[in-house]
Amino acid sequence: MHCGELFLTLWVLIAESTSGEDCISRSHLNVVEGEPFYLKCCPSSSAQRNETATPQWYRSNESYKDAKLNLSTSPRIILHKDILEFWPVELEDQGSYTCNLGNNTQRWMINVTRRNKHSCFTEKQVKSKTVEVTKSLQITCNNSYYKALIHRTALYKNCKKISENSLSYSKPIWKNAEFKDQGYYSCVFSLLHNGKLYNITDTLNITILGERNDVIPVVLGPQLTRVEVELGKDVELNCSALLNENDYFYWSFWKEKGPDPNVHQDNKIRPWTSEGKTYASQILRIEKVTENNLNFLYNCTVVNEGTTDTKSFILLRKAGTADIPSHAFTGGMIAAIVVSMAVLCLAFVCVVYRVDLVLCYRHWMRRDETLTDGKTFDAFVSYLREYRPEHGEEYTFAVETLPTVLEKHFGYKLCIFERDVLPGGAVVDEIHSLIKKSRRLIIVLSKSYMSNEVRYELESGLHEALVERKIKIILIQFAPVGDFTFLPQSLKLLKLHRVLKWKAGESLSYNSRFWKNLLYLMPAKVIKPDRGGAEGLPVLAEVS
Numbered sequence: 001m002h003c004g005e006l007f008l009t010l011w012v013l014i015a016e017s018t019s020g021e022d023c024i025s026r027s028h029l030n031v032v033e034g035e036p037f038y039l040k041c042c043p044s045s046s047a048q049r050n051e052t053a054t055p056q057w058y059r060s061n062e063s064y065k066d067a068k069l070n071l072s073t074s075p076r077i078i079l080h081k082d083i084l085e086f087w088p089v090e091l092e093d094q095g096s097y098t099c100n101l102g103n104n105t106q107r108w109m110i111n112v113t114r115r116n117k118h119s120c121f122t123e124k125q126v127k128s129k130t131v132e133v134t135k136s137l138q139i140t141c142n143n144s145y146y147k148a149l150i151h152r153t154a155l156y157k158n159c160k161k162i163s164e165n166s167l168s169y170s171k172p173i174w175k176n177a178e179f180k181d182q183g184y185y186s187c188v189f190s191l192l193h194n195g196k197l198y199n200i201t202d203t204l205n206i207t208i209l210g211e212r213n214d215v216i217p218v219v220l221g222p223q224l225t226r227v228e229v230e231l232g233k234d235v236e237l238n239c240s241a242l243l244n245e246n247d248y249f250y251w252s253f254w255k256e257k258g259p260d261p262n263v264h265q266d267n268k269i270r271p272w273t274s275e276g277k278t279y280a281s282q283i284l285r286i287e288k289v290t291e292n293n294l295n296f297l298y299n300c301t302v303v304n305e306g307t308t309d310t311k312s313f314i315l316l317r318k319a320g321t322a323d324i325p326s327h328a329f330t331g332g333m334i335a336a337i338v339v340s341m342a343v344l345c346l347a348f349v350c351v352v353y354r355v356d357l358v359l360c361y362r363h364w365m366r367r368d369e370t371l372t373d374g375k376t377f378d379a380f381v382s383y384l385r386e387y388r389p390e391h392g393e394e395y396t397f398a399v400e401t402l403p404t405v406l407e408k409h410f411g412y413k414l415c416i417f418e419r420d421v422l423p424g425g426a427v428v429d430e431i432h433s434l435i436k437k438s439r440r441l442i443i444v445l446s447k448s449y450m451s452n453e454v455r456y457e458l459e460s461g462l463h464e465a466l467v468e469r470k471i472k473i474i475l476i477q478f479a480p481v482g483d484f485t486f487l488p489q490s491l492k493l494l495k496l497h498r499v500l501k502w503k504a505g506e507s508l509s510y511n512s513r514f515w516k517n518l519l520y521l522m523p524a525k526v527i528k529p530d531r532g533g534a535e536g537l538p539v540l541a542e543v544s
């Protein structure tokens with residue numbers, strides 16, 4: 001520290017100011033009774049200075065107005081050169097004093113304060129000074145006017161002597177301010193005049209302020225906050241900021257024509273501190289939100305010297321689906337899609353494997369539709385009965401393949417005219433009763449099928465099927481038939497899935513689609529197969 005140097009500088013400054021004017025320019029002065037005091041005119045300008053001119057002194061009090069001061073009436077008041085000195089000033093000296101120097105007039109109001117007998121200083125005399133903690137605190141006792149007369153200087157803190165010396169100034173205090181430095185510092189100068197001892201007391205009221213919390217203020221949160229609202233509901237916008245104690249913190253909600261009447265700023269700013277920092281929050285209340293409040297920027301601003309920070313809030317109408325949190329919404333969507341896909345797949349599988357599923361179901365549930373209907377045959381097979389070489393395959397299919405598979409392998413009972421109807425007798429009646437005793441009518445269809453012989457059984461079967469609904473028709477298309485015009489109109493009404501196509505190559509195995517579809521169309525029956533061969537053995541191989 002260059003304490004000594006600084007002290008020297010100060011001293012030089014003091015010395016210099018002494019050589020200059022100690023004139024008193026303040027017009028209101030408070031003095032304490034019993035202390036030496038002086039009044040000195042300040043020249044109005046150096047150009048008008050007239051060293052030889054002596055000022056004229058006047059005083060006014062409640063009883064006199066601008067009376068010329070008669071110095072011979074009071075020994076305490078003397079004129080030292082052009083300075084009026086009080087040794088000491090007393091209560092009765094209170095009043096206004098005027099000094100006339102040439103054209104220059106100066107006036108003071110002097111208030112004389114009664115001395116506080118119980119303290120080392122008088123409160124009215126105290127000058128105040130604030131110092132921020134850790135900043136430089138300087139206290140020096142000096143008195144330039146009486147410097148030459150002062151023989152002792154003492155420094156008191158809260159009326160406790162902390163230093164004393166026999167100079168006109170005290171040892172200065174110069175340090176970094178601490179809170180404990182706060183207090184009243186009194187400089188007491190003792191001076192001798194005409195063999196009498198006088199004291200002059202100057203007191204400083206030092207206040208140590210807490211360190212200034214100079215943060216750069218910021219409004220917390222994102223630049224734009226979207227708030228979804230429902231019309232008619234109240235909403236509160238809560239804005240928080242990091243700030244300093246004296247920063248301005250406010251909401252802007254004025255529109256060109258003034259604010260909406262349902263918008264109110266909470267008067268109370270709620271401060272709190274966290275980790276030594278000051279925060280505050282304030283609420284903007286919007287009652288019964290209307291269309292006017294939507295899509296308008298409500299700004300929250302914090303301002304201190306040099307910096308401004310603003311964050312905006314905007315009210316948006318709540319979307320219908322936004323009741324559900326968005327993540328739940330997308331989750332739900334995905335779940336719905338997955339479920340519907342699964343349902344679709346299942347439906348697809350069901351359609352494609354309908355036949356297999358039904359057969360499986362019949363198998364597992366051991367369903368049997370044939371027990372209670374009182375019918376004898378599971379199916380009446382209608383086919384082209386007159387054997388012609390060009391229809392050999394078709395004939396063989398109806399008379400051999402069909403019974404082999406359905407009867408021997410799957411346990412059905414068929415009625416085949418050639419086999420089961422005895423020759424002779426009333427053929428027509430016989431056929432009619434046999435069809436009545438059958439659950440299905442299997443028509444093995446070919447181009448030459450429509451002959452007079454089968455016409456009756458066909459018509460009888462169709463009557464049963466379509467009018468009385470007692471029999472179901474299964475159409476087996478043995479050879480590709482391009483033209484169905486030869487069929488009776490009613491047969492064309494059969495549903496497509498009741499028409500089976502025999503494909504010589506693919507339909508051989510028991511597991512082929514042809515037989516599965518046929519089983520599906522046949523009545524459900526608990527199968528007690530009379531197995532003639534291994535599963536999957538080509539039927540025709542067995543047959544031929």
Ligand SMILES: *[C@@H]1O[C@H](CO)[C@@H](O)[C@H](O)[C@H]1NC(C)=O
Nearest residue numbers: 048049050051052053054102
């Ligand atoms: C200074 O004052 C004296 C007496 O009041 C007067 O005689 C003299 O002329 C003045 N000088 C100037 C320069 O005003």
Ligand SMILES: *[C@@H]1O[C@H](CO)[C@@H](O)[C@H](O)[C@H]1NC(C)=O
Nearest residue numbers: 067068069070071072073074
């Ligand atoms: C001043 O006061 C004294 C004594 O009271 C008196 O004799 C003298 O005349 C006064 N002088 C003026 C100028 O009033």
Ligand SMILES: *[C@@H]1O[C@H](CO)[C@@H](O)[C@H](O)[C@H]1NC(C)=O
Nearest residue numbers: 059061062063064067092093
């Ligand atoms: C007013 O001043 C005169 C002298 O100028 C003094 O005698 C008198 O006591 C003063 N009055 C008050 C109330 O101070």
Ligand SMILES: *[C@@H]1O[C@H](CO)[C@@H](O)[C@H](O)[C@H]1NC(C)=O
Nearest residue numbers: 047048049050101102103104
């Ligand atoms: C004083 O005022 C008068 C008129 O107001 C002026 O003539 C004169 O020069 C002034 N004197 C000084 C010393 O300023």
Ligand SMILES: *[C@@H]1O[C@H](CO)[C@@H](O)[C@H](O)[C@H]1NC(C)=O
Nearest residue numbers: 028029030094109110111112
């Ligand atoms: C001085 O005293 C007067 C009367 O006692 C009072 O009205 C005035 O306010 C005081 N002025 C000051 C600066 O204390």
Ligand SMILES: *[C@@H]1O[C@H](CO)[C@@H](O)[C@H](O)[C@H]1NC(C)=O
Nearest residue numbers: 123124126127128205206207
């Ligand atoms: C001294 O300063 C403190 C704090 O600023 C204040 O409360 C007190 O009133 C002051 N005392 C005087 C006598 O001015």
Ligand SMILES: *[C@@H]1O[C@H](CO)[C@@H](O)[C@H](O)[C@H]1NC(C)=O
Nearest residue numbers: 014017140141142143187202
């Ligand atoms: C010491 O002197 C300086 C300059 O004249 C002045 O500003 C300061 O108030 C004085 N200190 C005291 C304690 O009177």
Ligand SMILES: *[C@@H]1O[C@H](CO)[C@@H](O)[C@H](O)[C@H]1NC(C)=O
Nearest residue numbers: 154188189190197198199200
């Ligand atoms: C002046 O102050 C000293 C202490 O600095 C004290 O002892 C003395 O009594 C005081 N004198 C008067 C007249 O107040």
Ligand SMILES: *[C@@H]1O[C@H](CO)[C@@H](O)[C@H](O)[C@H]1NC(C)=O
Nearest residue numbers: 238239240270272281282283
């Ligand atoms: C506003 O927000 C702050 C912090 O974000 C919180 O401390 C305060 O309690 C809130 N005020 C209200 C009224 O919700």
Ligand SMILES: *[C@@H]1O[C@H](CO)[C@@H](O)[C@H](O)[C@H]1NC(C)=O
Nearest residue numbers: 252253254297298299310312
């Ligand atoms: C809020 O701030 C934005 C941009 O910072 C400005 O366009 C808008 O007018 C402000 N709103 C109000 C109410 O001051």
